Amino acid sequence: MNAHLLTLLITLPILAAFIVAFIPRQATGTLRTTAVVFMLVELFVSYSLLDGDYTTASYQFLEQHEWIPVLGISYKVGIDGISLWLVLLTTLLTPIALYASWLSVDTKIKEFAVAFLMLEAAMIGAFVALDLFLFYIFWELMLVPMYLIVGIWGGPERVYAAVKFFLFTLVGSLLMLIALLYVVGLYEDLTGVYSFDLEELSRVVIPYGTQIWLFGAFALAFAIKVPMFPFHTWLPDAHTQAPTGGSVILAAVMLKLGTYGFIRFAMPLFPLAAHYLGPTIAVIAVIGIIYGAYCAWVQKDVKKLVAYSSVSHLGFVMLGIFSMNIGGVEGAILQMVNHGISTGALFILVGVIYERRHTRDLDEFGGLAKVMPVYATLFVIVTMSSVGLPGTNGFIGEFMILAGTFASEALQPWPQIFVFFAATGVILAAIYMLHAVLKLFWGPLSNPKNENLEDIGTREIIAVAPLIVLVFWIGFFPGPFLEKMTPSVSNFITSFQQKLMIENQDDTARLLPGSGGSPSAVAAATARVVVPVAGDQGGEG
């Protein structure tokens, strides 16, 4: 059972999609329930992922089969302390997003459920794939369901938004494919056989001049997905046009694949390039933080505001990743989860008023706290999480990232400058979010259309409640979450530093020894070229 747990997690939604496809179209109630129930089963199954041994950095629930042996393509999946949380985030948010969608989506229920289930399978697949070919397939496969969700069930400009989303992502990922082929080609030159196995490919030492291009191609694909400034322009369009459930998944899970891609693939494969471009990317991340915040401030459309806030928040995540110390990277990973929770909840809540008023224009509202007290309370709580108030999850993540950046050696000589500007982003976040809250809930109830609005319903509360619980849970007890990711993160950093050291010494194309890419193997390689192993990398967060 355990040996196939990840495969089960990937195939269960696909199976469910087939079952849903055979339920008669008229039985809308059954369709809705079946899809959600299957996702809950999936959530329940994914819970056993926590049983893995996360005290080591090695992959858990590893499964490997040959797929296309001639080309070294295999089906290899595994999970570590980093992907664990992202998979759990996916399995938690997909049912919530679908459940929330059922409040608004009432055409072509069946297709919507099928698209969502396929999307879930592809996202989980992308998070657990350890073979780059497999990863690429899941990565691309995510596009189609999301394209359809935006394009069919979205707002008035949906076709434009869907095509833009698709093309942006596709351009990035196709260039990544070429870079990937190049790496595989280098591996083949050195060993005589092909392999797409991440651990195998990580052993290739690539000359700097080549590496910079390859890293650039990977980074572009992931930066578009994150999205980093200036590749973010598809995001506001896609978010505003997508139906509520689509926005939730897009923001909460799909964007994380970009940041995850940096940690899992781009940086371990090309440490030298990542090292030299790291500060530049950090600068862009900080620009993104501030730019996203300013854009969010001036938005009239609440959904667009949340979309731009994502640009800002993911800037933090990128900054944390490129601070390259345990505190910063752990903060970044935690912040990925946090952003999923708080932005997911925000999109659901925005969906609630949109359902009632069919507008999201801030000027149309005001004084809603009087007619919708429960809704206002929930909204404010989620806002606090998004802003990063102490006691909520957002605080932990942002604090760790800023602390990590402060102590960062990768961003020398003045990591403090990064912190200074990023911290401005925190303040701006408070401004734009509280500005939105002010416009929505406080002040006089000036617009007569708002006088008879119903308060948030039970079903909507059910959708948001788990997320609110998590806001405080992570806010007060982040320990267990961080504990499980620490070994993987420290392994990520040490292997990165060690490979960097080797490549800094001598970057002629060759293969590092060692099987399985375990840290000890890379360490042995370091010892062989007689280089003192790097000392403590950065401080605690």
Add this chain to the structure above:
Amino acid sequence: MSALMPALPLLILVVGALAMMLVDAFVEEKAELALMSFWIFVVAGGASVGLWVTEQVIEVPEVMSLYLATDRMSLFFDIVICGGGAFSALLAGGYLKEHALERGEFYVLLVFTAFGAIILARSVDLLSLFIGLETMSLGAYAMAGFRRTSARSTEAALKYFLLGSFAAALLLFGSALIYGATGSTNLAAIGTAISSGEAQLHLAIMGMMLMIVGLAFKVSAVPFHMWTPDTYEGAITPATTFMSVGVKAAGFAILVRVLLVSFGDDLSANAETGWPPVIAGLAAITMIYGNFAAVGQSSVKRMLAYSSIAHAGYILVGVAAAFRAGEEAVSAVLYYLMAYTVSNALAFGSLIYMGSRGKEAVSFEDLAGVGRRHPAAAIPFVLGVLSLLGFPPTAGFFGKYYIFNAAVQAGGGFVWLAVLGVLTSAVGAYYYLRVIVYLYMKQPQAGAPVAVPMKSGYVVVALILSSYFVLRMGMAPGTYLDMAIAAAAELVA
């Protein structure tokens, strides 16, 4: 008899075609010629598979082996061309009946065209090459003009005929020069003559260039593509299907064969001089032009014509890389042609399926809202365009991946060709997605006629079969990949 075994697929086709002519003439009830031609193709293709599997070494009489190859690559192309023919026969079975064009000649022409295509793909001599080319082309001209009452169809045939003859003349001229330079018409002997230095090199190179131009016409590479959009659009769709898969496959087969067998020496095939830079240049402009021109089309059929030009560009990338990445590149070309055959059959088949009598689905507008009204008809189309777009897990994705892999492995400037390839595929995504946009996200204009899918078992079978292969070749390409590699290995070795 056993000496004729390697030519068994050809014999089956030609005997079958003759039999069909008799059946068409003497059987009143317009017997199911579609079904008959489908089975002829299946049996001929099956014979090739049988020859492949048995791996018998048969003493081939010289009179045949001097003109026709009996290697794995020819068997591979037998299978691809017969496959394309089988799909076209099924599609014609539905299309001709639906649009009141049911005349038996079409199927006979189809089988003869496929016969010519196989001769072309198999030929190892300039003479058989030309005979194959003309047999194939004459059939294709006639098929293009099959709808005699339509001006578009006639224009299609005439344009194809005139430009095709022109191309054939260039090819013939090139052959003459090559013969003059090397004193031989046999491809291998030409190669020996050139590499041993006996040949007059400048003449041979000139001849090679003329042959490349002639074949570039057949595979519709830019700038020799002018006939393609009009012909593909004007011809009846089953004929277009076969032209875009079978004829194109045969063109690429002989292009690869001529370039590698006759001009595989170091002087004619290297990164600076000879054919690789020429083919690479053709590939680049073909990919760019084909993809960008397809963006502006309002007719799906015409869009698919430009898409077929674009795909010729991708395949040319593999051909260009063949001088260095050898076996890998050739097998990529072979695999791609197979994947393209099933994907294109699926896309054209879906387009045929959308149109019923008196209302052929041609433009994007015709597709509006079909996904809502007839979900079952729309799904194969989506699969087809995703495969043409090169999206996992379809045959098209794996084919494209493998082609670009060959280019990247060839290194040097070919990496940039691969980058150009993926960037232009992203342009391609735009127009392929438009199909999905219209199927699912648009509604027909008020008062506009509403497309109703036809009812035809043949077309349904063709769609199911091609969908199966599109998915199979994308998800478990192992078997087909091994075939392509084995076929390529024999040629390159």
